[in-house]
Amino acid sequence: MANVTKLKKGLNIRLKGKAEKVLVKPELPRKFALKPTDFHNIMPKLSLREGAVVKAGTQLCYHKYDPRIIFTSPASGKITEINRGERRRIEEIVIEAGSGMEYEDFGKAEPSGLDRHAVTEKLLKSGAWPFIRQRPYGIIANPDDTPRSIFISAFDTAPLAPDYDFLMKEYGKEFQAGIDALSKLTTGKIHLNINPDYPCCDVFTKASKVQINRFTGPHPAGNVGVQIHHLAPIHKNGVVWYVNPQDVLIIGRLFLNGIFDASRIVALTGSEVLKPKYYRTYMGASIENMVRENVTTDSNLRYISGNVLTGSGIDSGGYIGFYDSQVTVIPEGDNPRFLGWAMPNIDKFSVSGTFLSWLMPGKLYRLDTNYNGGERAFVMSGEMERVLPMDLLPEHLIKAIMVGDVENMENLGIYEVIEEDLALCEFVCTSKIEVQHILREGIQKVIEETS
């Protein structure tokens, strides 16, 4: 097969609770929320107050430093709460759904007949623009940039990740419309990256105006950052954009139907879910109707929008994140364990051979949220390199960030990675160093110093 990139480094964490390929269509969720915390480097300003009545696609807030970038409501109803965190930062704009779904009309349009400007305008106005993100930094794309190319990863290798072929199989038309629109935004190629290990659905293989690239290997082979690194690495001044496949559908529907239809199929996964399945729901929808009477009750639970490595913790009535196609429920690890570090612990998962779990190579694990140890200085070396299929030295990059050395951060590849790419490094770190948090601080520092 042509252009297959075989990645060897990485790690598949074998968790219990993979979603069965059955699509459930629950009743319309009662509550929705837009969470500005899903976006990096965005300063949200409210456009509407509590009590305002909105349709799907009505502007809720905008970015203070670029008012063209707006965020719109995923559903129709009434704004009931605006939840703020520290320093009055807006965390959630909650919408209580009315009966049925009403949409703002943005007008149908054939994307191939539009020019770049018209496509950009439509995406910006409808609130679909934030689905397009850029590397470096993993922030929302700047509408004034022309990206070198656009990347779409058509598979997800994260723990318990949804099967994109299952999510996408019925939406060939929407996907192509989305691709058509995106193709107006770049002078380069649209890279569609698939996994040749299993038959890929026609939606991807028959898509036109894309270049198909093939990647195999353990997680994080499905991460778009890793794929960019192998196809065309970025450095200072290079900008590429990337979009999730399901978000391409939302963009496609915007052009086909003229509405901001944020419906999305979400995999409900994790060891604590009684019946892990796929759910047809919406971006920003409350997970309440998915997890009610569908989770175990014998321990405290961690609800995660996203996967266990990069997702954000939410509560049992929390909301699906802007970019997430997965909800994971795992046990909290809040019980101290007697001599926990000394026991053979065959139910503990470790990449090192220090736990006897290597005796059972095929076992699926029920892992909890315990740190499994205290934070220490870097001691072990080589751990992180083994799970990062990139020509990068993650430990040295993290150290450069810790000492605030921007030049070294640039040299060591901070433009090429965001949190999800180094999430496994954080998972395996024996010293329990907060790699993802440190990396984002470093990225923020680079943004501030270079802009």
Next chain:
Amino acid sequence: MHSIRQFLDRVRPNFQKGGKLHMFNSAFDAFETFLFVPGKVTRRGAHIRDAADMKRTMSTVIIALIPAMLFGMWNVGYQHFLATGQEGSVWDAFAYGFVKVLPLIIVTYVSGGIVEVIFAQVRGHEINEGFLVTGLIMPLTLPVTMPLWMIAIATIFAVAIGKEVFGGTGMNILNPAVTARGFLFFAYPARFSADDVWVSGLENGEGIVDGFSGATPLASAAVQDMDAIPDAMDMFLGTIPGAVGETSTAAILLGGLILAFTRVGSLKIMLSVFVGAFTMGLLLNAFAVNPVMEIPPWQHLFMGGLAYGAVYMATDPVTASRTETGKYIYGFLIGFLAIMIRVLNPAFPEGVLLAILFMNVFAPLIDHIVVNANVKRRLKRAKLTGEH
């Protein structure tokens, strides 16, 4: 189990800020986390974490040291019986050695442990697990006759000056165990060079069997007494006089397997040390002008502390090279230099110690070169493939 938990919860207030035992807070904390893995849950970043932590990692090194330690204890007894012409079973020998070796270990742990606790308390840190390993690696590199007060001084020096002044485990430049050993070597050279120090019970000069020299193979080699070097099989198994844990290459290799399999110790470093030593051995053979230079390269691998250094000390991840390519260079040069010093400089028959210290200092330089190569390579690739 539950009652222990309750007891800890009840006494904890005494150790917290304002409590009358606050000065022992870090010790309490170490004890508590020793008994119970805390119920602390992830708050940001990855929600799940690998089960391995520093305690697990360090205790794995301890497990890997057990074969060398047990063999060393037996060998101390065995050599003593051999030297004094007594008869004794395996258990008699082990019991004798146990009694002789245990104090060395205890003194190291206590003296170093006190320093660790003081520094952790002053800094308000948790106690680092690193010393668990140092405290066992170090005494096993010593002659069994080493006076305990010397060991205490060396350990305190190594932990305070060699490690804690740099910021503790993870920040140190020199391997603390090697530093302590080096301190003793330079401060009390006679304790390593005399023939009667390696076997317990010789210092009194009583009842020594005729023909038993008590010299280590390296000491014999240094005076070019080649006939006194035991045969290779004895050196491999370790039934020879020498430092407590260093004599048995077989037991050390068993520990090395544990370290390599669990990925706690770097197999790259271990192998590179042996390759480096072998290479130097070959070179010396090629230019041999005396019998010491003619020692077959493979025999060097069983002699002295080379295997012990390669498996337990060169692999210390903090002081070794931290890049994967760097590990090959680092290990190779340790082996290479160790044999060079051992053979060419008779004043220091044990070159491994010096080679490791020397390469500890150079490891950051090796990493610097490897990291720079990575930076250049990536920049070049970005320019080639980038469309800007």
